[in-house]
């Protein structure tokens with residue numbers, strides 16, 4: 001292989017590229033103006049037989065890949081849940097890749113295993129998670145939620161891990177959620193043999209929160225039929241509107257019926273860092289599991305999702321399986337491979353440690369608080385403007401709204417107008433928002449959560465929206 005530079009030169013080149021990018025992600029269109037297949041068509045059919053200089057690959061990265069990138073780091077990325085990573089976390093990712101340890105057994109990297117336990121205690125303490133709980137890092141909330149439901153299934157006592165579910169006389173297993181629950185719960189039901197149809201959509205109140213009375217009735221009806229409640233999933237910060245289910249009341253019902261309570265706070269959980277939002281965790285101390293995503297709103301790059309468990313042994317009972325070649329004499333240590341499907345695990349605690357230390361808790365709080373304030377300001381602008389509606393309560397950093405011209409009240413027409421507006425706004429490349437449906441009504445959705453978003457970015461978004469609506 002031809003190699004013009006040294007290893008140091010190559011890393012320095014990449015380091016410069018990263019620094020330049022992070023200094024000015026706003027130089028790019030947020031959403032790239034490319035057609036499906038366009039990027040693939042620019043790439044060769046097969047990899048090269050002989051290695052190429054690093055410089056050449058980096059050049060193609062710039063000219064071929066970056067133009068097709070959706071820039072999540074852009075300060076005007078307001079779609080889905082806006083996320084971002086700070087430089088300290090990116091440096092930590094590079095170091096983790098360099099060490100390339102697999103955090104499966106304690107001995108496959110003692111420092112990685114012990115750092116994970118320590119930063120989990122730090123994070124749990126900051127969020128008000130009971131001290132006796134255990135935090136485990138997974139890649140995503142989807143996998144963390146799947147793991148929690150697998151533990152709940154094992155806790156039923158049917159020994160499903162050994163006997164399976166087929167050709168057995170088992171009751172129908174039921175999971176209680178709402179139409180606003182994240183779709184990964186249904187996927188978990190698919191994978192765990194529970195079946196999508198057994199995910200009960202409990203009715204919500206007019207603020208899109210699970211109605212505890214309806215939950216109670218659904219459980220009673222199922223029990224009367226001989227079904228077996230497996231778990232209740234409460235959401236703190238639903239994906240469409242960030243509504244918060246009444247966890248304390250739901251926990252009471254779960255406790256009374258002996259049903260596992262999983263709390264999905266993937267997005268909103270980190271807001272409990274703020275004393276004024278500590279109430280988000282009300283009742284969580286009586287749940288069985290809680291998921292919070294640092295890769296969503298805590299400035300950590302994908303992926304890092306934390307599952308807090310009241311009793312970590314429940315997950316071990318569901319998953320622990322030690323082949324001979326992985327047995328050890330290390331004694332009383334935590335072997336992270338016992339807590340899920342995965343054997344080899346990335347060293348994700350490192351980036352959390354870097355970011356918690358480099359930003360500090362005060363700076364993290366300041367940024368979260370600013371995001372919530374900016375969203376509240378944006379909502380106030382929408383409310384104050386004729387022909388614009390806010391469509392849902394907005395307790396945190398997400399606002400659902402729509403353009404509503406005078407005299408247009410037909411829902412189909414309003415949907416068409418707003419869908420067109422969404423396309424126009426996103427085609428500018430100046431900002432990126434997404435949409436949802438709330439009780440059948442099409443809503444534009446502005447999510448603030450990017451570390452680089454400032455007041456002027458939100459003001460610009462509002463100007464672009466009004467400009468394109470008038471056009």
Ligand SMILES: *Cc1c(COP(=O)(O)O)cnc(C)c1O
Nearest residue numbers: 140141142182237239264266267
């Ligand atoms: C984002 C989100 C998820 C999915 O998170 P992943 O880590 O991408 O799997 C699940 N639940 C809620 C409430 C979310 O906001």
